[in-house]
Amino acid sequence: MTFPGPGDLMRVVRESSVWRSLFRQPYPTTSRTRALAVMNNVFLHLHPVRVKKHAVRYTYTFCLGGVSFFLFLVLTVTGVYLMFFYVPSVTRAYQDILSIENSVAFGTFVRNMHRWGAHLMVLTVFLHMIRVFYHGAYKPPREFNWVIGVVLLFCTLWLSFTGYLLPWDQIAFWAITVGTQMATYAPLLSRESSFILLGGVEVGQGTLIRFYVMHVIAFPLIVAILLVVHFWRIRKDGGVSGPV
């Protein structure tokens, strides 16, 4: 008599109607099933089924766009975690950061990850732009995707800048004070632009809630929409440019 082993268990699971409703095909091992795996999966179908050979070389793109997108995802996840413990009020914000550091499980770790990820993302987005320029990948038909990229660069900077204020410590307060002062030098609109930006004449509660809303919902949404367009246009313009 033989006892059922782990292989038999896997077979039973794989043949169950639940498994087959989740994965509509076996593990892809042939060209056909590999193509289907990419086409039939909502997350994977962002990719074409086949890509140019040079485009998967690390030294062609250095994965900079992909890394920027990955960091955006990391920042979304860590950011949502931090949002559970943070109230954007001038009396509570700093205390909340202290309690994230001291009493929230993995609080310090997640906050560190959010901050270093954010700095790294600013860097990778810049490097991505330089890489794209180097390969002339903004040439027709990709002109407008470059424009979207520049807007995304601006959004990245803006997301980082608005997040910089949220800890409400001296670094944050004075960095934002210095940074937003530049807007008050705008010709003709100095008073208005300062008010729109700060929600007052100086950095205060009005600024904190504005920056918070822009940081956690408005700009992430804008970036997500622009990313969809950015990726879509890469596909429609024939994938990663080159080889040059």
Added chain:
Amino acid sequence: MTIEKRPNATADKNAPTQAPRVPAVERDRGPKLPGPPGVPGTERFRLLAYVKQESMVRVDKRPDETVLTWPHLLRAEFLMALLISVLLVVASVFIHAPLEEMANAGVTPHVAKAPWYFLGLQELLSYFNATVGGVLLPTLYLVGLAVIPYIDRSPYKAARDRKTAWVFFMSLMLGGLLITLIGSFFRGPGWNWVWPWDGIYFTL
């Protein structure tokens, strides 16, 4: 060696197709010389090109320039995501995000610096008046970046074929990097010049 067979233009179209075929290259005599026009079995040939062959079979097969996304691209993406994750986890375990005392509008710190990516801008502000350095130049910078594809209309893509554009762009980038570095590590209280070994006023 690729040899294209060109039927004799003057050959009778109704001639029986069973006319004896002559091999493209006769093994010992090389390409056949053109025969008199109109005579079946004496087709003319022209030599088109020498093709360097990778193997003995299927000379006309075009090299496949693509690979399957699964697994080639997905593996690259996964490995890169893994690398960045490890990097971030290690950094987050060992390096702590800065946090100072609670914000106080009444206490001005010795050095008030913007976040690092704006320090180039802050450095510019010390050269020009506020409207030019703080608003016009950064706006020009962003708009200038956005319109690059509409200004640079040369069809060349490789950097070696468009040195002017590349030098111009890299000067802007390196210029930006230079003033960012100056603003980050060479500026202290009152935005005065401070050598890094005399003190670093920089927070990430």
